[in-house]
Amino acid sequence: MNAPELDEIDRKILRELRRDGRISNTQLAEKIGLSASPCWNRVRQMEEAGVIEGYTVLLSQKALGVPDTVMIEVTLDRHDDDTFESFGQALADMPEVLEAYLLTGEYDYLIKVAVAGTAGYEEFLRRRLYKLPGLRHSRSTFVLRVMKRSYSPEP
Structure with missing residues (x-):
């Protein structure tokens, strides 16, 4: 279109x-x-026309008890359609996952999650992410501060 x-x-x-x-x-x-x-x-x-896709409300991570943001780069062990489909759907179903992107390059996915500190992150890894079939490797980075946040481009 x-x-x-x-x-x-x-x-x-x-x-x-x-x-x-x-x-x-x-x-x-x-x-x-x-x-x-x-x-x-x-x-x-x-x-x-789809220029305006929808309307939403922004919630405070801190007020909801998950003040920390972690960016996770993920590599899968297989690159077939079924693996990508099931892994992507599993990410979409996780409430901690704020955003998930299928990428080109060294990593297959970039995932943005909201957690409550390192303990909350460890729980997310052990109880959610590491249970997903197809995961080969992940690398994590805690966000220290947000310098800019935008949810759509400037028209």
Whole structure:
């Protein structure tokens, strides 16, 4: 599917929604200089075209008791379709896994997990990750501080 042509008004709408996904249509229209109805139509069209994939809420890892983030590079022992499919689905089903990417290069996957310190990480490794069939090697790095976090590109 080809990406729809976005004009500057669409981009303004997207920037505002990216900052505040809960903004009312009236407030959004006011901020970008449109009346409410055309603004709502543009948002709806971008949703239907797949430019806007959805809306979500960001939760505090710290408030949920899993303040630490670990990045894990994983190598599988086999590279067949079934192994990739089952391993990827198993990662998607784990609540600790925030993001998982299939990669090119030295490692097969990059996984971002939320844990409660080294004890929580050890438990994740022993009770979850190391139980998955197909895992050959992993390498972990604890995140010290987040310098930038973005969930979509700037429109």
